[in-house]
Amino acid sequence: MALIELKNASKGYGSNGSRNEVLHDVNLSVEEGEFVVIVGYSGSGKTTLVNLIAGLEKADRGEVRFDGQPVKGPGPDRSLVFQNYSLLPWLTVTENIALAVDAVFPSWTKNEKSAHIEKYIAMVKLSHAAHKFPKELSGGMRQRVSVARALSMDARMLLLDEPLSALDALTRATLQDDISEIWQRQRKTVLWITNDPDEALLLADRVIPLLPTAPATLGESIPVNLERPRDRKAVNHDPRFKSLRNELINLLLDAKGKQRSTVSKKLLLPDILPEDLNNANNFRFLLRRTPRRRNEEKREEIELIP
Amino acid sequence: MSTMNPAMLEISRLWKSFPTPDGGQTVIVKDFSLKLAQGEFATLIGHSGCGKSTVLSIVAGLSQATHGGVILAGRETDEAGPDRGVVFQSPCLLPWLTAFENVMLGVNQVYFTASKIERRQIAEYYLSVVGLADALHKRPSELSQGMRQRVGIARAFALQPKMLLLDEPFGMLDALTRFELQQVLLELWRRFRITTLMVTHDVDEALFLSDRVVMMTNGPEAEVGDILRIPFERPRDRKQIMEDPRYYDLREHLITFLNDRSHLRPSNDPAFNPSPDMAAEMSASRLTIPATAT
Numbered sequence: 147m148a149l150i151e152l153k154n155a156s157k158g159y160g161s162n163g164s165r166n167e168v169l170h171d172v173n174l175s176v177e178e179g180e181f182v183v184i185v186g187y188s189g190s191g192k193t194t195l196v197n198l199i200a201g202l203e204k205a206d207r208g209e210v211r212f213d214g215q216p217v218k219g220p221g222p223d224r225s226l227v228f229q230n231y232s233l234l235p236w237l238t239v240t241e242n243i244a245l246a247v248d249a250v251f252p253s254w255t256k257n258e259k260s261a262h263i264e265k266y267i268a269m270v271k272l273s274h275a276a277h278k279f280p281k282e283l284s285g286g287m288r289q290r291v292s293v294a295r296a297l298s299m300d301a302r303m304l305l306l307d308e309p310l311s312a313l314d315a316l317t318r319a320t321l322q323d324d325i326s327e328i329w330q331r332q333r334k335t336v337l338w339i340t341n342d343p344d345e346a347l348l349l350a351d352r353v354i355p356l357l358p359t360a361p362a363t364l365g366e367s368i369p370v371n372l373e374r375p376r377d378r379k380a381v382n383h384d385p386r387f388k389s390l391r392n393e394l395i396n397l398l399l400d401a402k403g404k405q406r407s408t409v410s411k412k413l414l415l416p417d418i419l420p421e422d423l424n425n426a427n428n429f430r431f432l433l434r435r436t437p438r439r440r441n442e443e444k445r446e447e448i449e450l451i452p
Numbered sequence: 453m454s455t456m457n458p459a460m461l462e463i464s465r466l467w468k469s470f471p472t473p474d475g476g477q478t479v480i481v482k483d484f485s486l487k488l489a490q491g492e493f494a495t496l497i498g499h500s501g502c503g504k505s506t507v508l509s510i511v512a513g514l515s516q517a518t519h520g521g522v523i524l525a526g527r528e529t530d531e532a533g534p535d536r537g538v539v540f541q542s543p544c545l546l547p548w549l550t551a552f553e554n555v556m557l558g559v560n561q562v563y564f565t566a567s568k569i570e571r572r573q574i575a576e577y578y579l580s581v582v583g584l585a586d587a588l589h590k591r592p593s594e595l596s597q598g599m600r601q602r603v604g605i606a607r608a609f610a611l612q613p614k615m616l617l618l619d620e621p622f623g624m625l626d627a628l629t630r631f632e633l634q635q636v637l638l639e640l641w642r643r644f645r646i647t648t649l650m651v652t653h654d655v656d657e658a659l660f661l662s663d664r665v666v667m668m669t670n671g672p673e674a675e676v677g678d679i680l681r682i683p684f685e686r687p688r689d690r691k692q693i694m695e696d697p698r699y700y701d702l703r704e705h706l707i708t709f710l711n712d713r714s715h716l717r718p719s720n721d722p723a724f725n726p727s728p729d730m731a732a733e734m735s736a737s738r739l740t741i742p743a744t745a746t
Contacts, residue, residue, distance in 0.1 A: 187626065188596075188626045314500065379711075383700065383704070388694075391694070392694045399628070413576065418563055418570060418574070420563060421564065423533060423535075436566075437563060
């Protein structure tokens with residue numbers, strides 16, 4: 147049985163008159179131990195989808211089931227990582243993680259808890275910064291804390307909403323590699339949301355495009371049958387990677403192309419040359435009243451059909 | 453692009469350094485030379501902080517070179533002007549003006565001899581071509597990040613500048629919106645063939661858009677590491693290019709440079725073997741080519 151199952155789930159915002167449907171008839175099922183990445187444009191409803199699964203929002207229609215049970219609210223069986231880290235600024239790294247551990251394992255002894263916390267801090271390679279405050283950490287390090295916190299809950303499923311989008315390219319690459327390595331050891335169920343096709347193909351067992359139709363729907367899933375560990379340099383030579391990359395990017399670009407508005411209007415571009423303001427010897431415009439034209443007769447007319 | 457064309461832009465032996473508190477000098481950009489032909493699209497690629505933007509802002513006239521000069525269309529230039537259209541990473545629109553009014557600001561400057569109707573037509577034309585026909589009168593706060601950057605592109609092209617200078621124009625956008633805007637940029641460039649110098653650290657972007665990619669070594673003392681000519685025919689189609697067997701070779705070449713070689717300086721590296729483009733550029737600017745390369 148699938149761990150997460152969405153059946154014809156729809157979600158919209160706004161009241162009757164100006165209701166705007168964001169997700170329409172979304173069907174998704176994620177098996178236990180699977181790494182699924184959903185790729186979509188900004189503003190296409192990715193976060194709404196995560197919120198439905200996390201239980202932060204309720205679907206208007208359709209079902210969202212976790213392990214066979216309808217999702218009624220957030221719970222410690224699904225841990226979350228957000229783009230903006232969401233750490234408490236007045237707590238150190240250890241204390242931030244302790245907050246989650248205390249909530250999920252209230253019966254543990256102090257020693258058990260601190261050993262557990264240390265283990266996860268070491269896993270994300272932050273042992274040297276365990277007693278620092280979030281403001282003393284770089285963006286990449288903060289996101290490591292957030293990942294450690296999510297993992298420390300030992301949840302059955304990890305939901306990550308654009309976890310690396312706020313980081314620069316190099317930091318993003320290191321974190322992708324580290325998270326992918328942790329995942330290979332733990333094989334937790336992961337649902338990862340991103341807008342980066344390369345990130346999706348490097349990490350996922352299965353990539354699902356979120357198509358920017360209005361409202362958005364999920365496209366056909368694309369299985370990624372590349373061996374792990376995946377080396378980001380070596381995959382560039384892999385013909386399977388290249389063809390998956392092309393397939394995914396084309397799918398998303400084509401979907402966007404279809405969705406464009408169909409304003410049609412006639413435009414006129416007067417064939418006028420700009421005046422040269424940088425050249426003091428060339429202030430000939432003082433001697434004339436009309437603009438320079440490339441060609442007195444020529445005017446470009448184009449019909450704009452996007 | 454033949455080398456017979458007169459150079460639209462010549463950056464000649466450019467140095468940029470800043471004084472340090474102890475009385476010394478930190479050299480940011482070292483002996484940077486480059487020639488761009490009329491209608492060429494060139495990209496500067498390198499790691500963050502390597503001095504790419506410094507070079508671009510000197511060409512834009514927003515910053516002064518310590519030594520060396522910039523020659524634009526046969527005339528030395530050391531101040532900013534509307535003959536160079538600049539697009540920054542953030543679109544820098546005036547928030548209290550609509551998209552149309554933002555473009556009109558520049559248009560009124562350079563087409564002041566034209567009639568009001570014609571000026572309005574110009575602004576409307578460029579905004580429509582970048583896909584904002586139905587958002588002309590929206591303010592920046594009502595536009596998405598991608599749409600704001602479209603306004604920035606329209607504003608630059610509307611001035612019909614001699615050169616277009618793009619400083620990581622799509623750096624703040626997500627991967628997919630970036631693809632869309634690259635298409636918009638390429639379409640406009642195809643139509644008007646404005647000589648363009650772009651700064652980026654996105655390898656795919658450089659490959660898709662440019663005629664030549666100039667790789668810069670890591671700063672400080674950044675210099676030209678190598679130059680790569682991109683052979684894809686124009687007009688370019690992303691699907692076609694990505695299926696081209698040469699694409700992934702070129703991509704690999706650039707990534708390898710950025711990962712492994714960008715810290716090596718050609719002037720100190722005895723094994724440096726310049727590409728033909730690099731050699732041509734070096735001889736044109738009378739730089740010394742290491743003895744092993746000959």
